[in-house]
Amino acid sequence: AQSVTQLGSHVSVSEGALVLLRCNYSSSVPPYLFWYVQYPNQGLQLLLKYTSAATLVKGINGFEAEFKKSETSFHLTKPSAHMSDAAEYFCAVRGLYTGFQKLVFGTGTRLLVSP
Amino acid sequence: GAGVSQSPSNKVTEKGKDVELRCDPISGHTALYWYRQSLGQGLEFLIYFQGNSAPDKSGLPSDRFSAERTGGSVSTLTIQRTQQEDSAVYLCASGIAGGGETQYFGPGTRLLVL
Numbered sequence: 001a002q003s004v005t006q007l008g009s010h011v012s013v014s015e016g017a018l019v020l021l022r023c024n025y026s027s028s029v030p031p032y033l034f035w036y037v038q039y040p041n042q043g044l045q046l047l048l049k050y051t052s053a054a055t056l057v058k059g060i061n062g063f064e065a066e067f068k069k070s071e072t073s074f075h076l077t078k079p080s081a082h083m084s085d086a087a088e089y090f091c092a093v094r095g096l097y098t099g100f101q102k103l104v105f106g107t108g109t110r111l112l113v114s115p
Numbered sequence: 116g117a118g119v120s121q122s123p124s125n126k127v128t129e130k131g132k133d134v135e136l137r138c139d140p141i142s143g144h145t146a147l148y149w150y151r152q153s154l155g156q157g158l159e160f161l162i163y164f165q166g167n168s169a170p171d172k173s174g175l176p177s178d179r180f181s182a183e184r185t186g187g188s189v190s191t192l193t194i195q196r197t198q199q200e201d202s203a204v205y206l207c208a209s210g211i212a213g214g215g216e217t218q219y220f221g222p223g224t225r226l227l228v229l
């Protein structure tokens with residue numbers, strides 16, 4: 001079984017500050033891990049994904065995440081926040097092998113960016 | 116089209132009525148998923164279709180929920196005898212099955228049951 005825990009339902013940063021959104025996973029099989037972003041009244045857009053290749057994954061809009069097996073973490077970071085980054089972010093996990101197709105999502109973290 | 120489309124974008128219905136939600140996946144995508152996003156439950160998996168295989172219905176919350184996928188393309192999620200707790204955003208996603216495939220999400224259908 002897989003599960004994801006996102007620490008902090010809300011994170012507030014100032015424009016230009018570091019963004020750090022936390023995600024810890026639990027998986028009985030090697031995981032695939034994903035970060036999605038959701039803007040108001042829109043669907044989910046993939047930011048980046050880990051698929052057992054490089055542990056440091058770079059995504060769109062300057063975001064990146066590092067897979068740390070020892071910490072069972074996949075935290076999302078961005079060096080400098082922009083106002084347009086304000087949105088809700090979801091971490092998700094699925095099993096590596098076929099037969100575990102569904103994504104299991106965390107509860108989401110709302111990122112607030114102030115001028 | 117370029118992305119996953121869903122219709123209607125918004126649906127208001129009365130308790131006890133049936134509703135149908137439609138999803139048009141990205142052309143060529145063999146995998147199709149339905150999820151539900153609600154305030155109390157977050158994002159929940161509902162059902163998964165892959166090619167001609169039997170769908171994975173393990174996430175459907177009750178027998179009032181059903182879904183079909185015709186011709187390996189368009190999918191319809193049907194909710195019979197709607198209840199107020201069915202109010203949520205219903206999201207459809209499609210992908211190319213295989214290890215680690217990305218699921219591409221549509222904009223969702225916002226359902227409100229009065």
